Amino acid sequence: MAGGTDMSSLNQILVKYLKTNNIQYSALDNVPRFKEYFINYLRVVWKTSEENLETRYKITCNNLSHGRAWREVRQGAVYGLWIKCNLKQYQIANLLNVNVRTIRRDMRFLEKSMYRM
Numbered sequence: 367m368a369g370g371t372d373m374s375s376l377n378q379i380l381v382k383y384l385k386t387n388n389i390q391y392s393a394l395d396n397v398p399r400f401k402e403y404f405i406n407y408l409r410v411v412w413k414t415s416e417e418n419l420e421t422r423y424k425i426t427c428n429n430l431s432h433g434r435a436w437r438e439v440r441q442g443a444v445y446g447l448w449i450k451c452n453l454k455q456y457q458i459a460n461l462l463n464v465n466v467r468t469i470r471r472d473m474r475f476l477e478k479s480m481y482r483m
Contacts, residue, residue: 394427394443394461397453403446411442433463437472440464444472 391397394404405423408414414422429435430443440462447453447461455473459466 390457391453391461394431397447397451397461400446400451403450404443407442407446412439430462435462440468441472441476444469445476448473448476 394400401423404427405419408419408422408426409416412422426435426439430440435443443462444458447458453461455466455469459469462469
């Protein structure tokens, strides 16, 4: 019986840790502030017209979620998820369905770009 008590205590600690420190999002639409940022990104950077904005957003998010987006689009999403939404590398990698190494590389590129400005 003592083993069962120890295991339930560990489970409670793990659940509490995950709730406070490890927020997982299942889709890009679930991330607070991402849609607002990314729609503006599509409008300004990719010069998407207002009537095509929602459709372009859905298609692009679908491509991002399946790891099929262009590198420039992915980097725009990484910037938004990292800087605007405060997500960690592994969370971004999970959402964009790419390797953490790819996210790290994108972050280094973005940092260098920000310092050049």
